[in-house]
Amino acid sequence: MITAVAALALLALVLAFGLAMAARIFAVETDPRAEKIEETLPGANCGACGLPGCSELARRIAEGKASVDACPVGGEAVARKIALIMDMQFAGGGERQVAMVLCNGTDQVAARRFFYNGVWDCASAALVFGGDKACTYGCLGFGTCAAVCPFGAIDMIEGGLAVVDPDRCTGCTKCVQACPRGIIRMVPASRRVHILCSNHEKGAAARKKCSVACIACQKCVKAAPEGAIAMDNMLAVVNYEIEIPDAVAAECPMSTIVVRPPASQAAAAGGEG
């Protein structure tokens, strides 16, 4: 009995000594700031910064290889906190950006030209004659963007159309990369007036495919402040640097221009929690 206890105690002592030595000799130097930064980051591991996860970004920031505002999801609030940890000045970035799907063509207004029965995914559907939607620029509506959104900020509304909720959107741009049509654009969260069309076809052709398509009549260009809306190859495009009054939307004969409530103030401030 005593031998056994003594043997185990001795063994425990020897192993404890070994562990203590190993901890000294093989200790890995970590930057304590990296841990703090990681706690500050949102922790969604969404990959929006282009790195494998939040801990990798934290390490890079601590090493000075990434800027304090490298996390697009955390936005300004997180950037300020990280700047404090890093003992750096943060001048404040631009306005918070949110994603906007530049298409308003639900099945009620935009025609589909054939019955699609393939893989339920936008990029796959686009491989078959460019998709079943008659408009080859518009939202295909199979929800690939909603599926990749790590924050559940994209709703697929009835009639097959993706709509981003600006309050839930963190601006990670994953949907922008996932959309095979390339019609999701990052816009300042406070803006209200949007042109929800991406069709570059001539007016008559676009109108045939969708009743809310931009027909390039240029009425909005004249009604909006100088330079706020420009024509790009048969399509009116908003320059979000200039604010557009709500009244401009009423000028559009196709109801392509819409007024959307901007992101609520709480979300725009950077979102605690």
Add this chain to the structure above:
Amino acid sequence: MGGGRFFGGVHPRYNKDLAASKRIEEMPMPARLVVHFAQNLGAPSKPVVKKGDTVLKGQVIAEAGGFVSTPVHAPTSGTVESIDLFPSPVGVDAPAAVIVPDGEDRWADGCNVERPGPEPDAEKIKEIVHDAGIVGMGGATFPTHVKLSPPPEKKVDLLVINGAECEPFLTADHRLMVEQAEGILDGAALFAKVIGVSRVVVAIEKNKPDAIETMRRAAASREGFSVEAMDVIYPQGAEKQLIFALTRRRVPAGGLPMDVGVLVQNVGTCFAAHEAVRRSIPLIRRVVTVTGAGVREPKNVLARIGTTFEDLIAFCGGLEDDAAKCINGGPMMGVAQYSLEAAVTKGTSGVVLLRRDQVGQFVSDPCIRCARCVEACPMRLNPSMLSILAERMRFEEAGAYNVMDCIECGCCAYVCPSRRPMVHHFRRAKAEVRKLQRKAG
């Protein structure tokens, strides 16, 4: 050699009796022709005509857009009415010229004449094949002159003439072999001369005994030529499978037949080369099988490139009342069309019309890992795993599982009890892997 098999494969219902005994009929001139500019795999051809131009039969309307590209010729004389986007039967909307025939069908200078001068040498044949716009007519539309230009370190010792025609319903190659055996073999001899091989094997599936017989008789007088009867199994006509069945040589992953010393040419391609070299006729027409229960009189039609499916079907008695689906090519690898505006291209070997009761609509269920697709895959891939990876958008891993070696034959989807759209998954994965490869440089 002969009667060989490869790993995997399936036995779909062939339905070839609908049109197998119908002689090739030349179609009368349609009211308009929609000629696509991109008719080959590789770089698209560059249009050289504009709206309002008048063209002659055989005149070049689009030039080769690079080495891996071919010119496109006007299929008749007439006026270019417009240039616009049209549904190309391979599954994209692409620019095409609408040509309104003037009814005179006048040839351009130097076309449709006996080629004067001495027998052309290898270089000259290659040049003629390029200028005639000849591509692989089995459906892949790979420019033939590129296939005929193997790098000097690759020694090719066998030319295989592919008359397997394993795709269900289609009988275009079958009829061509029965009716134009001499022309096909002459084209094959020209190819053999270009790449310097003495051994030529014509491979035909056993379900075409009349074609085997005709080709055997025609080949008897030619030295080095033989005809092999192949087992009836899909996809016997796929290049890599056919090579293995004939020679037990395995084309390496990502490799080409020339890596194992073989060149494969479709019978239609051989005939096109024969017409181009002997009679100076560029590739402006081809045999198209119009068949299936959805069309009143299934036929093998000699149609001009650019003939719309609508005109083709009208020539074959029109649609049955309950016709529901139109496929460019056969049911295994073909692409369903959404519009009969689609027009015959150099790769259109058939148009299959199916009735409503023959068309199923399936919902894709989860993979139950029964591994039937693994047994069926002639490329020895793991389609089950690949489809799951593609579904979860794990494209890098799909690349590591060799999705790029998929030949899109559809055997996996054919046997899948969960009705999974396997090939569609793989096409997506291949597109994404290509994107990743481009990004990696």
